[in-house]
Amino acid sequence: AQSVTQPDIHITVSEGASLELRCNYSYGATPYLFWYVQSPGQGLQLLLKYFSGDTLVQGIKGFEAEFKRSQSSFNLRKPSVHWSDAAEYFCAVGGNSGYSTLTFGKGTMLLVSP
């Protein structure tokens, strides 16, 4: 069965500092990996996705993520955090294995301090 672990429930980062949110997955084949963001009162928005090819993927709002098969990880990074990045971030895994469904982690709440 596929699963996603986001080990950090909350993270606080100073505005302008760098950010890394951790995500580890379990999947039996080549995974499709996603990061979504949920801002207060907003729906889920896709930040970036990895299907194949270059293991470093660029997303919207200056985010990037790196797929590391050997570590079963897909960590999200941003070099300089803005106050507007405060939100909850979800990592998800899925794949083309007969049918497809997305399995989400429990999320990491990002707080940005001035």
Next chain:
Amino acid sequence: GAGVSQSPSNKVTEKGKDVELRCDPISGHTALYWYRQRLGQGLEFLIYFQGNSAPDKSGLPSDRFSAERTGESVSTLTIQRTQQEDSAVYLCASSWDRILTEAFFGQGTRLTVV
């Protein structure tokens, strides 16, 4: 419409009553998903539709929960004899085809059982 639409946006119901939640996916999207998000929790998978059939119902928490989809379009999630633990935000998402692609989420229905 341009995005996934869910109705109602908010629903307050008395314990023991039945509720119906509606999802209008993006036109042409054959895959449709229902998730539940309890307060402070991640997204919990409920059911997945490919067309009008549901190859994966494994996430439905009890036989009080059921869902259907008609015309490869609108889906309805029904909760019978609601309980307080059913209180959550119910999210619907849709995507192209069976091959996993970006899932677009609706704003959700916030269900409160009193």
